[in-house]
Amino acid sequence: MRYRLDVVAPCVVDAVTFAGGWLVDRVMAGWDVTVLIGADEDVRPLEILGVETMDLESVLESWDDRPHPHTVAVAAELFNTDDRVRQGVLNALEQGRTEVTLWGEGCPEELSISPVRHELSAAARAFKAQALTAVDACDAVVGATETFRCGVMAIRSVPADLIAVG
Template sequence: MRYRLDVVAPSVAEVVRNAGGWLVDRVMAGWDVTVMITGDDDIRPLQILGVDTADLETVMRLWEERPHPQTVAVAADLFVSDERVREGVLGALDQGLTEVTLWGDSWPEELDSTVDLVQHELSAAARAFKAQALAAAGTSGPVDRTEAFRCGVMSCPSVAADLVPAS
């Protein structure tokens, strides 16, 4: 069995900028990673990261038919703006069986008690691939050694040890 990570974001550039290195490290660890985005962005930066892509609207219509992933990662602003995404995240947090990871600046206050600040230290390979993906997305710049997230508390231990509490 391979672990699955589903990522929900409004754009390719946002995924690469906020979670690109973490996604590379998950792919290299053997995870199946699928990024679901809206619109018709150029997916080449995501291909550089080694992830699969899907249309968010199509996936949302078929969500109940999809196998549930071990982790769901979501852009916080999409949580705020899309009721379907919000309901899915809150449902996953309530069930406690799926790790829920969020990133972004527009943080929803209603999640403050259910998520903790965590970070992922990027491998050298992840930093290199992220730099190339950023360049392909037209948003090149320095690549930090860590990426910061908020992660939902699970009722069972996490399947991954790559997200650690941020100090």
């Protein structure tokens, strides 16, 4: 069985900018990574990262029927504005069987999540730079790390590639 990561992003640019390197590293580690975004987006930058894509609306409509991922990563913007996304994150945190990772401005402080970072491999930095170029963000700097806020699982069932920020 392969590990699964579902990424809930408001747009391609957001997913590439905030989590692109981490997604590449997870794909290279053998994970099945799927980015859930709007259906009318150009997904070429995500293809550069090696991830699959699905329409966010259709997945949200059938969320209960979809196999639960080992990790779900969510843009804080969507957590704060979409009740379905918010409820899915809260349920995952409550059950404690899915690692929950948020990125971006406005990460809710009331959640039981802690700051973490991922150190990008050289390959992840290279692929992220190419994906950023594909979304016309070629002036963006690709750093050595990406930062998130992560909910702790009751029983850790996924490899630890996110390091606590202390």
